[in-house]
Amino acid sequence: MNSKEILYNYCLRLGDDALILGQRLSELCSKGPILEEDLAQTNIALDMIGRAQALFNYASEINGGKNTADDIAYRRPEFQYRNHLLVEQPNEDFAHVIARQLYISAFEVLFYGSLENSKDSILASIASKTIKEIKYHLQHASDWTVRLGDGTPESTFKMQRAINNLWMYTGELFEMDSIDDQLLKSGIGVDKSPLIEKWRKQIQATLSEATLTMPEEMFMQSGGKQGVHTEHMGHLLSEMQYLQRAYPDAKW
Amino acid sequence: MVNKIISINEIKKIIGAIPDPEIPVISINELGILREVEFDNDECLITITPTYTACPAMQFIEEEIKDRLGEIGINNVKVKLTYSPAWTTDWINENTKQKLKNYGIAAPLHSSCNKVFQKNVMMNCPHCNSTTTELISRFGSTACKALYKCNTCKEPFEYFKCH
Known part of the structure; x- marks a missing residue:
């Protein structure tokens, strides 16, 4: 890969995380457990889709306009999506929605905080824009983790279950591969290895306050960044891409 | 040739007065969405910034800017979106x-x-x-x-x- 292709792929990875989680959260529209949460989850979804749009517009520019941001979002087959497995995991119950958000937002605060110093001025400006929103998401997810964790026996049980179930998808967030390494060398990308300790501390603090237990060391599943997804991804895409597949080039 | 007569400050005044679509009592200038007005030869370049990354009002504001400038004879308009400095x-x-x-x-x-x-x-x-x-x-x-x-x-x- 030349340097343009590497940067293009980096934008897809970041954009795909935002797009796929945005789609997952959109599924809660009109189905939130309470009206205020319906608003909250779809507000977060909107932030995510806005971030995806910014990153895909940049990717399209890098690619010389060969494909538009919409092409990138809606016209790729499953194995070309580069998101982490964590964000494609289904909503299951509200505890899973919150645990997923807690894990990813705690990671994103650190990641985008570091990307703000990128030598690529566009990535840096997107990072400084989006990080304000991410801090808000993390606050929301942390509040709910504590409220449910330190709640009734049933809410404690469900919150702990969700924390445990999604744990195996958190290792992938910190993996570095050749794309990460090359962009780190050129001062554009983020070094994720030092982030893991800070992330664990943050999660540990929230779980302690929520009277929950930090999951034990276990096998960590990865593959999303290489396009190898869990079985949930295809179902998500079939809904997300339906319109562009059934009516190609449909416009609002 | 009209754009030679109208100053940048006048343009700022005209488009700065566009009301925010969500909160129509305040203008895009008061909210800080309008960042810059410049001329690149005959092209009028307007820079705006979204409040939140996914602010759905941006496209509406862009069209409104083009409409209002069209009314005073400025038709060669480009609206650019910037994320930096991040809106606050x-x-x-x-x-x-x-x-x-x-x-x-x-x-x-x-x-x-x-x-x-x-x-x-x-x-x-x-x-x-x-x-x-x-x-x-x-x-x-x-x-x-x-x-x-x-x-x-x-x-x-x-x-x-x-x-």
């Missing part, structure tokens, strides 16, 4: 905050907007000025607002979040 409620001045309050929206409280706003902050009700108010939801009808209710006059109201 620090750019909203006291006069504009008063307008928000009169409209029924509690204005952003403090100016250090890098902090996430806390639940226990005392918020005055924009309707009756009571301080016994309570947060209903961190997220409101648009990305920039949170939902509160007043325990004195019992009215719900929105708070323009510090950002």
Whole structure:
């Protein structure tokens, strides 16, 4: 890969995380457990889709306009999506929605905080824009983790279950591969290895306050960044891409 | 040739007055969305910034800018979106905050907007000025607002979040 292709792929990875989680959260529209949460989850979804749009517009520019941001979002087959497995995991119950958000937002605060110093001025400006929103998401997810964790026996049980179930998808967030390494060398990308300790501390603090237990060391599943997804991804895409597949080039 | 006669300041005045589509009592200039007006030869280049990354009003604002400039004979217009410097409620001045309050929206409280706003902050009700108010939801009808209710006059109201 030349340097343009590497940067293009980096934008897809970041954009795909935002797009796929945005789609997952959109599924809660009109189905939130309470009206205020319906608003909250779809507000977060909107932030995510806005971030995806910014990153895909940049990717399209890098690619010389060969494909538009919409092409990138809606016209790729499953194995070309580069998101982490964590964000494609289904909503299951509200505890899973919150645990997923807690894990990813705690990671994103650190990641985008570091990307703000990128030598690529566009990535840096997107990072400084989006990080304000991410801090808000993390606050929301942390509040709910504590409220449910330190709640009734049933809410404690469900919150702990969700924390445990999604744990195996958190290792992938910190993996570095050749794309990460090359962009780190050129001062554009983020070094994720030092982030893991800070992330664990943050999660540990929230779980302690929520009277929950930090999951034990276990096998960590990865593959999303290489396009190898869990079985949930295809179902998500079939809904997300339906319109562009059934009516190609449909416009609002 | 019309654009040679109209100054940049006049253009700023004309398009700066465009009302925000979500909160029509304040303009895009007062909100800090309009960043820059320049000329590149005959092309009029307008730079705007979104309040939140996914602000759905941006396209509407872009069209409105082109319409208003078209009315004064400037048709070669390019509207550019920038994310840097990131928009902040620090750019909203006291006069504009008063307008928000009169409209029924509690204005952003403090100016250090890098902090996430806390639940226990005392918020005055924009309707009756009571301080016994309570947060209903961190997220409101648009990305920039949170939902509160007043325990004195019992009215719900929105708070323009510090950002």
